[in-house]
């Protein structure tokens with residue numbers, strides 16, 4: 001399929017309507033087969049469960065063009081599983097893994113003209129999501145749901161190299177112990193908006209959230225997990241029941257251990273020890289790793305030795321190895337790359 005005439009290297013991270021999207025409905029206890037449609041609008045009851053009580057969950061993954069011209073997606077089985085975990089927590093029906101992967105395949109295939117070419121740095125972002133559609137006024141789960149998958153091309157996250165960012169320790173909490181921080185649900189984002197708008201107004205790029213119970217341990221940012229590098233080259237990542245299990249972070253840990261021979265510790269990370277780390281990065285599908293140069297904490301600054309000009313050396317190796325795996329220039333572990 002001929003590619004769209006788009007200036008791939010200069011598009012941002014925004015919504016662009018593409019050709020087709022996948023839609024499947026759940027009614028009377030079962031999912032229908034689903035269809036591809038050109039209709040990019042959703043028509044639901046004014047009293048739909050999603051509109052009244054925020055019963056909605058989502059996922060995010062990307063399709064890439066590899067160095068040898070194949071269209072691939074990265075570990076979609078993990079997105080399927082995580083969506084199921086999110087659905088169970090919000091009393092929503094699960095969407096089966098095989099049907100999920102099939103839906104991803106169909107949508108990417110149908111929009112192959114929007115998959116950015118290799119070397120542009122751009123990718124096709126894929127957004128699967130589910131929401132309650134029937135009227136719900138007494139507080140209870142909906143009985144009917146819609147599962148949709150749309151795609152939108154997104155530009156290179158870092159134009160002209162990954163500059164380290166500055167983040168602040170937030171005075172707001174993201175997730176309660178035993179709450180919903182571990183699922184990918186819109187509700188976690190709705191309540192983070194005030195915190196991120198506030199942080200941006202103060203001149204910071206992101207928020208570092210601490211654990212809500214004690215405010216002594218590092219959790220994550222609004223949409224990415226932390227990875228730290230110790231001065232002796234160990235990879236450290238926070239372990240907590242209230243952070244979202246990032247697929248990028250889990251993949252980077254595997255890369256650290258099995259490709260780079262680094263020692264990895266997944267454990268509680270106290271904020272007090274952050275000043276002793278050599279490098280810090282945020283990991284998620286959007287950027288793979290965003291380097292953090294500085295953390296602002298109520299008048300005190302933690303400046304990582306890696307500085308404000310470029311990624312730290314180990315962070316960079318991790319970044320280059322994982323993006324090489326995704327782009328097909330480094331051999332991937334079994335099952336990580338699904339060809340469309």
Ligand SMILES: *Cc1c(COP(=O)(O)O)cnc(C)c1O
Pocket residue numbers: 060184220221222223224225244245246247248249283284285286
């Ligand atoms: C999606 C998300 C991440 C990153 O997860 P990936 O699977 O790596 O994209 C991290 N934290 C939060 C809160 C998220 O919603």
